[in-house]
Amino acid sequence: xxxxxxxxxxxxxxxxxxxxxxxxxxxxxxxxxxxxxxxxxxxxxxxxxxxxxxxxxxxxxxxxxxxxxxxxxxxxxxxxxxxxxxxxxxxxxxxxxxxxxxxxxxxxxxxxxxx
Amino acid sequence: xxxxxxxxxxxxxxxxxxxxxxxxxxxxxxxxxxxxxxxxxxxxxxxxxxxxxxxxxxxxxxxxxxxxxxxxxxxxxxxxxxxxxxxxxxxxxxxxxxxxxxxxxxxxxx
Numbered sequence: 581x582x583x584x585x586x587x588x589x590x591x592x593x594x595x596x597x598x599x600x601x602x603x604x605x606x607x608x609x610x611x612x613x614x615x616x617x618x619x620x621x622x623x624x625x626x627x628x629x630x631x632x633x634x635x636x637x638x639x640x641x642x643x644x645x646x647x648x649x650x651x652x653x654x655x656x657x658x659x660x661x662x663x664x665x666x667x668x669x670x671x672x673x674x675x676x677x678x679x680x681x682x683x684x685x686x687x688x689x690x691x692x693x694x695x
Numbered sequence: 696x697x698x699x700x701x702x703x704x705x706x707x708x709x710x711x712x713x714x715x716x717x718x719x720x721x722x723x724x725x726x727x728x729x730x731x732x733x734x735x736x737x738x739x740x741x742x743x744x745x746x747x748x749x750x751x752x753x754x755x756x757x758x759x760x761x762x763x764x765x766x767x768x769x770x771x772x773x774x775x776x777x778x779x780x781x782x783x784x785x786x787x788x789x790x791x792x793x794x795x796x797x798x799x800x801x802x803x804x805x
Contacts, residue, residue, distance in 0.1 A: 584738075613793075622795055622796075622797050623739070623782060623795040623798075624795065625792065625794070628793075637791065637792075638792055639792065670738050670739070672738070672739075672741075678786065678793060679726050679727040679744065679786045681744050684741045685741070686737075686738030686739050686741075688737065688738055689738055
Protein backbone atom coordinates (compact mmCIF):
# COMPACT_ATOMS: atom_id res chain seq x y z
CA UNK A 581 0.00 0.00 0.00
CA UNK A 582 1.07 3.59 -0.55
CA UNK A 583 3.10 5.22 2.19
CA UNK A 584 2.78 8.63 3.78
CA UNK A 585 3.17 11.40 1.23
CA UNK A 586 4.16 14.98 1.87
CA UNK A 587 3.95 17.91 -0.49
CA UNK A 588 5.82 19.87 -1.49
CA UNK A 589 9.15 18.15 -0.91
CA UNK A 590 11.16 21.35 -1.07
CA UNK A 591 10.16 24.94 -0.49
CA UNK A 592 11.92 28.29 -0.37
CA UNK A 593 10.23 31.24 1.32
CA UNK A 594 11.26 34.65 2.60
CA UNK A 595 10.92 36.03 6.11
CA UNK A 596 7.44 37.23 6.94
CA UNK A 597 5.67 34.98 4.44
CA UNK A 598 3.44 32.11 5.42
CA UNK A 599 3.56 28.52 4.25
CA UNK A 600 1.21 25.54 4.15
CA UNK A 601 2.50 21.99 4.07
CA UNK A 602 0.41 18.94 3.28
CA UNK A 603 0.49 15.37 4.55
CA UNK A 604 -1.54 12.47 3.16
CA UNK A 605 -1.57 9.53 5.57
CA UNK A 606 -1.71 5.85 4.76
CA UNK A 607 -5.23 4.82 3.83
CA UNK A 608 -7.23 3.98 6.96
CA UNK A 609 -4.94 5.85 9.33
CA UNK A 610 -6.70 8.43 11.46
CA UNK A 611 -3.77 9.89 13.39
CA UNK A 612 -1.41 12.40 11.83
CA UNK A 613 1.41 13.96 13.82
CA UNK A 614 3.86 16.65 12.76
CA UNK A 615 7.50 17.18 13.68
CA UNK A 616 10.25 19.70 13.03
CA UNK A 617 13.83 18.51 12.60
CA UNK A 618 16.86 20.83 12.62
CA UNK A 619 20.57 20.16 13.14
CA UNK A 620 20.59 22.31 16.27
CA UNK A 621 17.39 21.27 18.03
CA UNK A 622 16.97 17.78 16.67
CA UNK A 623 13.52 16.30 16.26
CA UNK A 624 10.71 18.18 17.97
CA UNK A 625 7.03 17.34 18.21
CA UNK A 626 4.63 19.95 16.85
CA UNK A 627 1.14 18.48 17.22
CA UNK A 628 -1.06 15.47 16.63
CA UNK A 629 -4.46 15.24 15.03
CA UNK A 630 -6.88 12.34 15.35
CA UNK A 631 -10.27 12.27 13.65
CA UNK A 632 -10.03 16.00 12.85
CA UNK A 633 -9.28 16.99 16.47
CA UNK A 634 -5.98 18.24 17.79
CA UNK A 635 -5.03 15.86 20.59
CA UNK A 636 -1.84 17.38 21.84
CA UNK A 637 0.67 20.06 21.05
CA UNK A 638 4.36 20.61 21.59
CA UNK A 639 6.08 23.77 22.74
CA UNK A 640 5.84 25.86 19.61
CA UNK A 641 4.46 29.40 19.22
CA UNK A 642 1.01 30.05 17.89
CA UNK A 643 2.47 30.82 14.45
CA UNK A 644 2.47 27.04 13.96
CA UNK A 645 -0.98 25.63 13.39
CA UNK A 646 -2.57 22.69 11.72
CA UNK A 647 -5.77 20.99 10.79
CA UNK A 648 -7.05 17.64 9.67
CA UNK A 649 -9.74 16.98 7.14
CA UNK A 650 -12.44 14.31 7.15
CA UNK A 651 -10.34 12.12 4.83
CA UNK A 652 -7.51 12.31 7.43
CA UNK A 653 -5.27 14.43 5.23
CA UNK A 654 -3.58 17.09 7.30
CA UNK A 655 -2.10 20.51 6.67
CA UNK A 656 0.37 22.48 8.72
CA UNK A 657 0.62 26.23 8.46
CA UNK A 658 3.40 28.52 9.61
CA UNK A 659 2.68 32.24 9.54
CA UNK A 660 5.16 35.10 9.64
CA UNK A 661 8.13 32.92 8.81
CA UNK A 662 11.42 33.44 10.61
CA UNK A 663 14.90 32.32 9.57
CA UNK A 664 14.84 29.80 12.41
CA UNK A 665 11.87 28.03 10.86
CA UNK A 666 14.17 26.56 8.23
CA UNK A 667 13.93 22.84 8.86
CA UNK A 668 12.79 19.46 7.69
CA UNK A 669 9.10 19.07 8.53
CA UNK A 670 7.99 15.49 8.95
CA UNK A 671 4.59 14.00 9.37
CA UNK A 672 3.69 10.52 10.55
CA UNK A 673 0.48 8.54 10.42
CA UNK A 674 -0.85 5.62 12.41
CA UNK A 675 -4.08 3.74 12.97
CA UNK A 676 -4.46 5.05 16.50
CA UNK A 677 -3.06 7.89 18.57
CA UNK A 678 0.64 8.20 19.31
CA UNK A 679 1.46 6.09 22.33
CA UNK A 680 -1.24 3.52 21.68
CA UNK A 681 1.30 0.97 20.51
CA UNK A 682 0.35 1.21 16.86
CA UNK A 683 3.23 1.68 14.47
CA UNK A 684 3.86 5.21 13.23
CA UNK A 685 4.85 5.59 9.59
CA UNK A 686 6.80 8.70 8.66
CA UNK A 687 6.75 10.53 5.38
CA UNK A 688 9.88 11.72 3.56
CA UNK A 689 9.48 15.28 4.86
CA UNK A 690 9.25 18.76 3.41
CA UNK A 691 12.48 20.72 3.50
CA UNK A 692 11.72 24.40 4.10
CA UNK A 693 14.32 27.09 3.61
CA UNK A 694 13.52 30.60 4.84
CA UNK A 695 15.65 33.38 3.38
CA UNK B 696 10.18 19.83 32.22
CA UNK B 697 10.52 16.55 30.36
CA UNK B 698 14.08 15.80 29.22
CA UNK B 699 15.75 13.04 27.24
CA UNK B 700 19.47 12.43 26.82
CA UNK B 701 21.17 9.75 24.78
CA UNK B 702 24.64 8.27 24.96
CA UNK B 703 26.98 7.82 23.34
CA UNK B 704 26.58 10.56 20.77
CA UNK B 705 28.27 8.35 18.19
CA UNK B 706 29.32 4.71 18.21
CA UNK B 707 31.43 2.78 15.77
CA UNK B 708 31.26 -1.02 15.88
CA UNK B 709 32.76 -3.83 13.89
CA UNK B 710 30.27 -6.18 12.28
CA UNK B 711 29.25 -8.75 14.89
CA UNK B 712 30.37 -6.62 17.84
CA UNK B 713 27.37 -6.32 20.17
CA UNK B 714 26.73 -3.15 22.18
CA UNK B 715 24.07 -1.03 23.87
CA UNK B 716 22.73 2.48 23.40
CA UNK B 717 21.41 4.43 26.37
CA UNK B 718 18.41 6.74 26.68
CA UNK B 719 17.98 8.54 30.01
CA UNK B 720 14.82 10.47 30.70
CA UNK B 721 13.13 12.76 33.17
CA UNK B 722 9.36 12.93 32.84
CA UNK B 723 6.46 13.71 35.12
CA UNK B 724 4.81 10.33 34.76
CA UNK B 725 5.79 8.17 31.81
CA UNK B 726 3.09 7.26 29.35
CA UNK B 727 5.44 5.66 26.86
CA UNK B 728 9.05 5.51 25.65
CA UNK B 729 9.66 5.15 21.94
CA UNK B 730 12.64 4.04 19.84
CA UNK B 731 13.17 4.93 16.18
CA UNK B 732 15.93 4.56 13.65
CA UNK B 733 16.60 7.19 11.03
CA UNK B 734 18.66 6.82 7.89
CA UNK B 735 20.21 9.93 6.31
CA UNK B 736 17.74 11.87 4.21
CA UNK B 737 14.75 9.82 5.35
CA UNK B 738 12.01 10.05 7.94
CA UNK B 739 12.36 8.00 11.13
CA UNK B 740 11.29 4.38 11.23
CA UNK B 741 9.35 3.34 14.32
CA UNK B 742 10.91 0.45 16.25
CA UNK B 743 9.36 0.00 19.70
CA UNK B 744 7.07 1.45 22.36
CA UNK B 745 7.74 0.57 26.00
CA UNK B 746 5.28 1.44 28.74
CA UNK B 747 6.52 0.25 32.12
CA UNK B 748 9.72 -0.59 33.97
CA UNK B 749 10.83 -4.13 33.32
CA UNK B 750 9.27 -4.31 29.89
CA UNK B 751 11.36 -5.67 27.02
CA UNK B 752 10.73 -5.85 23.28
CA UNK B 753 12.72 -7.47 20.50
CA UNK B 754 12.95 -7.14 16.76
CA UNK B 755 15.57 -9.03 14.81
CA UNK B 756 18.96 -7.99 16.26
CA UNK B 757 17.46 -5.25 18.46
CA UNK B 758 16.18 -5.52 22.00
CA UNK B 759 14.82 -2.59 23.99
CA UNK B 760 14.53 -2.56 27.77
CA UNK B 761 13.08 -0.01 30.19
CA UNK B 762 13.76 1.00 33.78
CA UNK B 763 12.28 3.88 35.76
CA UNK B 764 15.00 6.27 34.60
CA UNK B 765 16.44 4.89 31.39
CA UNK B 766 16.07 2.61 28.42
CA UNK B 767 18.65 0.55 26.61
CA UNK B 768 18.69 -0.54 23.00
CA UNK B 769 20.83 -3.64 22.75
CA UNK B 770 22.19 -4.52 19.34
CA UNK B 771 23.32 -8.11 18.99
CA UNK B 772 25.81 -9.08 16.26
CA UNK B 773 25.13 -5.92 14.23
CA UNK B 774 25.44 -5.77 10.47
CA UNK B 775 26.43 -2.78 8.30
CA UNK B 776 22.75 -2.24 7.43
CA UNK B 777 22.10 -1.44 11.11
CA UNK B 778 24.07 1.79 10.62
CA UNK B 779 21.71 4.68 11.32
CA UNK B 780 20.85 7.28 13.92
CA UNK B 781 18.80 5.81 16.76
CA UNK B 782 16.37 8.16 18.48
CA UNK B 783 14.36 7.73 21.62
CA UNK B 784 11.43 9.82 22.78
CA UNK B 785 9.12 9.99 25.79
CA UNK B 786 5.51 10.94 26.18
CA UNK B 787 4.23 12.00 29.57
CA UNK B 788 1.05 10.84 31.27
CA UNK B 789 -0.80 13.95 30.27
CA UNK B 790 -0.14 13.00 26.65
CA UNK B 791 0.45 16.59 25.76
CA UNK B 792 4.08 16.55 24.79
CA UNK B 793 6.42 14.19 23.10
CA UNK B 794 10.13 14.84 23.69
CA UNK B 795 12.95 13.40 21.61
CA UNK B 796 16.55 12.78 22.55
CA UNK B 797 19.39 13.98 20.33
CA UNK B 798 20.09 10.51 18.98
CA UNK B 799 23.01 8.11 18.78
CA UNK B 800 24.74 7.82 15.42
CA UNK B 801 25.71 4.17 14.92
CA UNK B 802 28.20 3.02 12.32
CA UNK B 803 28.77 -0.69 11.78
CA UNK B 804 31.88 -1.46 9.78
CA UNK B 805 32.17 -4.64 7.66
